[in-house]
Amino acid sequence: MPEVQCKRFGIEPYQSLQxxxxxxxxxxxxxxxxxxxxLGFQVFDTCRSLRRAAQGTFAMLSGGEEIIPNYNCHEGAPLAGxxxxxxxxxxxxxAQILGLNRYPQISYFSTSPILSERDLFPSFFRTIPSDEFQMKGLAQLVSxxxxxxxGLLASDNDYGQYGLQLVRQEIINHGAxxxxxxxxxTTxxxxxxxRIVQVIKQSxxxxxxxxxxxxxxxxVVEELLKQNVTGKVWVASESWSTSGLLSAKRFQVVLMGSVGFAIHAGQIPNFTNYLSSLHPSKNPQxxxxxxxxxEVFSCKWLSPKDLVANVTYKAxxxxxxxxxxxxxxxVRLSxxxxxxxxxxxxxxxxxxxxVSGTGPFYHSDCANIFSFHPWHLFHYIKNVNFKNQDGSYMFFDEKGNPPAIYDIVNWRPRESTTLEKVVVGSYDLNVPDGKTLKVDSSRITWSNxxxxxxxxxxxPRCPLGFRKVIIPGKPLCCHECSSCPQGQISSQIDAVECHPCSWDTWPNLQQDRCLPRPTEFLSYGDPLGYSLAAISIFSSLIPLIxxxxxxxQKKTPIVRANNYSLSCLLLLSLLLCFLCSLGFxxxxxxxxxxxxxxxxxxxxxxxxxxxxxxxxTVVIAFNATKPGSRLRKWTGVKVSYCLIMFCVFIQLFVCxxxxxxxxxxxxxxxxxKPGVIIVNCNEGSPTAFWCMLGYLxxxxxxxxxVAFLARRLPxxxxxxxxxxxxxxxxxxxxxxxxxxxxxxxGMYTVAMEVFAILSSSWAVVGCIFVPKCVIILFKPNLNTRDHIMFKGSNK
Structure with a gap:
């Protein structure tokens, strides 16, 4: 099988080597x-190839030029990690290979959450946080x-797929x-x-x-440029959030305004000066x-042949x-x-x-630094805890992860030909106040x-006074806005549900806050109230008059003929009837x-x-005039008063x-009545109220x-x-x-009763007393004994 060759030089890997x-x-x-x-070191370039990574691992474990599994040819100092x-x-x-013998492995850029599983990778550590923390942070940033x-876009390798699963779940957990x-x-x-760009355009x-x-x-960005897809906000994971490759000016129209998580920019004292001092002339080999x-200056060292050939490279x-x-x-990765x-x-x-006798190994023994085994150093790396020169503390948790901290960066244009990455916040899981995500939104520049x-x-976001209603068959975030039910409010945008007001408050017209309920009763200040009160007072004067x-006129025939004492008592009771309406x-x-x-x-x-x-009394008086009638003894005033007292006593008992x-x-x-507190009198027992009214x-x-049967009397x-x-x-x-x-x-219930009291009282006054008053005041010629007796004889 042909040897894998590295085809492209990487700036970041070389800076990491430095x-x-x-x-x-x-x-x-x-x-x-x-x-x-x-300390010494040996460098092996994997060229981002699994095959080269395996070769390099076995080569370092074997210690020789030949790869001999399970055989160590190391001469001199042992391999520490x-x-x-x-x-x-x-x-x-x-890690699968190194974990067999507990060889310590510390990665500086491997973020897959699966590497935190100690059963599978017992000797793996890293100085970059796991994607588990980053994906939670990305979801918090979205929220x-x-x-x-x-939308989610991920590479089809372990990094992308594990991150995709985690961030999707976290986004859903945050309600998005x-x-x-x-x-x-990637294949x-x-x-x-x-296809990706088409999906993004249509979404x-x-x-x-x-x-x-x-x-x-x-x-993908090249294709976005080709199809002129702009106006999207790109949220970057740490693997490309500080990329120099994507910072080129021609990508500005697509990527300007991007935000994302970046590896925390720790301080390495004098390292920038060290890099600046590098020059090919100082180390020509x-x-x-x-x-x-x-790569850094986008130029090429020209050989004499290139000069003769007149090449157009920038020299x-x-x-x-x-x-x-x-x-x-x-220098973030560095x-x-x-x-x-x-x-x-x-x-x-x-x-x-x-110190021998206090060591962590068998019989409290210590390891020899010149001849230790891998698992000896593995024990100490697990428990390492030191302070970096920039003041930050470094340690590994039980899963081999460092303290989780990220910078939040924003891509904005600058005068040079590249996009600038400006730190606008941080995501730190170790802050004492619990505010893990801090973003200065005022410093963020969005796209044009x-x-x-x-x-x-x-x-659309549901305004105050509305609540979200899920549309069947669509994601939870796709909803309609429905106004709150009567008596309920929503005081925040995108409210999931409305909340009822307290018993003594009621929503305003916008249904975004509760206002004190107005009280309603038949008040003297209302037109209806003072009108009824005025009528009641005026009406009470009529019985008095x-x-x-x-x-x-008590000695006149018409007054004497109509039971003067009972008429006076009836007029006094009518006066009280008119006045009792004021109590309502x-x-x-x-x-x-x-x-x-x-x-x-x-x-x-x-x-x-x-x-x-x-x-x-009228009926008895008429029948008592007949010869031989026994009703003469019942025509006195006492009988009438006894009857009145008996009838009133029954009502008194009921009350x-x-x-x-x-x-x-x-x-x-x-x-x-919605939105109103009706102040009224509860009758307590409706049965008693209707019994009282029924008795009347x-x-x-x-x-x-009785009166109807006696209507044809003289x-x-x-x-x-x-x-x-x-x-x-x-x-x-x-x-x-x-x-x-x-x-x-409400108050109209009371008004109806007041109206009934006044009307029924006026019915008695009008029908019984007004005709008599008309004769007494305006037709005195009819108020004579002869006239009354004459009309009676005609009958």
């Missing part, structure tokens, strides 16, 4: 770290900007939805780019998370340095300045390599400092399409609730009892039992029947005809009152 060299030199120069011990590989797929292969509809999922096929020359998602290497994603120079002069090309983003070297160095230091934070939602007329107007205090219906029932019972007594067993009480009612109807009915006793009309009107009012009372709501 970071390793720089770290080893610093450790060897440090008298306090590994005193009297000199292996730093690498950069790719997760290759690290998985290496931070309010994006609920995002995935619009599409596409794979970059295809075009990486499936035409309504404005945000796409990309979990892939820059070398795979660049082909280092062919890699010559290639590095060509490298050697006068170029490396410091102009170096920045913080160029810091991880630097930290990995120091982790092995500190583990070796702790192994060297072990968006002035502010772009939106990426399947459906009539009573004054009757007192003044105004705020219903508990005392008013307790007495107003009882007062109404008692005064009306007195009124109708007087009418009934007058009716019966007392009502007040004892289930008295009326003050009530705040919120269910009858019974008395009125008896009066009506004119001198013609009051029976007037009582018939009065009781007919009285009963009509209260029969009409029942359905109106039951159908009315």
């Amino acid at each position: 970071a390793l060299t720089f770290a080893v030199d610093k450790i060897n120069a440090d008298p306090e770290l590994l005193p009297n011990i000199t 292996i730093i690498g590989d950069s790719g997760s797929t290759r690290s998985i292969l290496m 931070h900007f309010g994006w609920s509809w995002v 939805c995935v619009a599409f999922t596409e794979n970059i096929l 295809e020359p075009n990486r499936n780019a035409p 309504t998602a404005n945000v796409v998370i990309v979990i892939a290497s820059d070398s795979d994603f660049v082909i 280092d062919s890699h340095l010559w290639e590095y120079w060509e 490298c002069t050697g006068n170029e300045k490396l410091e102009s090309q170096l920045s913080e983003e160029n 810091f991880n390599v630097y930290t990995a070297v120091y982790a092995i160095a500190w583990a070796l230091h702790n192994l060297q400092q072990c 399409t968006f002035d502010q934070v772009p939106l990426s939602n399947c459906s 009539i009573l004054a007329v009757f007192i003044h 107007i105004g705020y219903p205090q508990p005392e008013k609730c307790l007495l107003r219906q009882v007062a109404f029932g008692m005064v009306f019972a007195l009124c109708i009892s007087c009418v009934l007594a007058k009716t019966i 007392i039992m009502w007040l004892i067993l289930s008295p009326p009480f003050h009530e705040l009612e919120t269910d009858t 109807g019974l008395l009125a009915s008896i009066s009506f029947i 004119d001198s006793f013609n009051e029976a005809k007037l009582i018939t009309f009065s009781m007919l009107a009285f009963l009509s009012v209260w029969v009409s009152f029942i359905p109106a009372y039951l159908s009315a709501r």
Whole structure:
């Protein structure tokens, strides 16, 4: 099988190699770290190939030029550990081999979560956090900007697929939805780019998370440029968030405004100066340095043949300045390599400092630093804990992961030909305040399409006063907005459900906050309230005026013929009937609730009892005039008063039992009328209320029947005809009152009862007393004994 050849020179891998060299030199120069011990290293280039990774692993384990599995040809110093590989797929292969003998392996760029499984990879460590942490952070970043509809794009290798599964689940856990999922096929020359771009163009998602290497994603970006797809926000994983390959100016129209997670930019003191000091002339034998120079400055070292051939390459002069090309983003990966070297160095230091008898191995023994086994150093790497020169602490958790911290970067244009990556926040799981994600949104520059934070939602956001309603058959993020039900509010955008107001509050028109409910009762301040009150007071004057007329004219025949004493008592009861209606107007205090219906029932019972007594008196008086009648003894006033007292006593008994067993009480009612608190008097026992009212109807009915039967009495006793009309009107009012009372709501229920009280009282006044007053005041010639007797004789 032909040997795999590396075809392309990588700037970052070479800088990582220089970071390793720089770290080893610093450790060897440090008298306090590994005193009297000199570290060395051997570098093997895998060319991003699984085959080369396996070859290099076996070669390092064998120690010779030949690969001999399970045989160690190492001469001199033992192999302490292996730093690498950069790719997760290759690290998985290496870790399976190295884990058999517990050889410590520290990767600086392998992020696959599967490498955290200690059962499969017991000796694997890394100085870059697992994708498990990064994908949680990416989901939090999506949630931070309010994006609920995002696309996912991932390479089809271990890195992309594990990351894809994790970020999808985390996005769903944060309440967002995935619009599409596409794979970059690394085995295809075009990486499936035409189909991917078509899906992105047709999707309504404005945000796409990309979990892939820059070398795979660049082909998709080329296709995006070709099809002029712009206006998308690209969320980068750390594998391409600081890529120099994608920073070219021609990609600016597509990638400007991208945000993403980047490897934390730790500080390596003097490392930038070290890189700046590199020059091919200082080390002409280092062919890699010559290639590095060509890649950094996009030039070519021209040979004499090239000069003769007159090639058009940009020539490298050697006068170029490396410091102009170096920045913080160029050394992010180098810091991880630097930290990995120091982790092995500190583990070796702790192994060297072990005191016999207190060691961690069998019989409290220590390992010899000149002849230790791999599992000896593995024990110390597991427990390493040291402080980097930039002040950060380095240690490994039980799964071999370092403290998880990322920088959040934003891609923005700058004067040079490349896009600038500006740090705008951080994601740190070790912060004491628990605020793992910190983003300064004011520093973010979005693409030319968006002035502010772009939106990426399947459906429009639901405003205040609305709630989200899921559309059947579509993702949860695709919804309709429905206004809150009556009596409920939503005080936040995109509310999942509405919340009811408290009993004494009610939503405003926008249904985004609760306002105090207005109270409703028949108030003196309302037009209806003061109108009824004015009518009641005016009406109460009429019985007084009539009573004054009757007192003044008490000796006239028409007054004497109509039972003067009973008429006065009836007029006084009518006065109370008109006035009792005032008890139903105004705020219903508990005392008013307790007495107003009882007062109404008692005064009306007195009124109708007087009418009934007058009716019966008329009948008895007519029949007592016949010769030999025994009714003469029943024509006295005492009989009438006894009848009135008996009738009133029955009503009094009903009212007392009502007040004892289930008295009326003050009530705040919120269910009858939406948005209003109706302040009313609950009658306590509806049965007692209707019994009281029914008793009044019974008395009125008896009066009506008796008066109707006596309507043909002589004119001198013609009051029976007037009582018939009065009781007919009285009963009509209260029969009409029942359905109106039951159908009315709020203060109109009370108004209906007040109206019935006034109407029925006016019926009695109008039918019984007005005709008499007309004769007394305006037709005195008819108010004579002769006229009354004459009309009676005619009958």
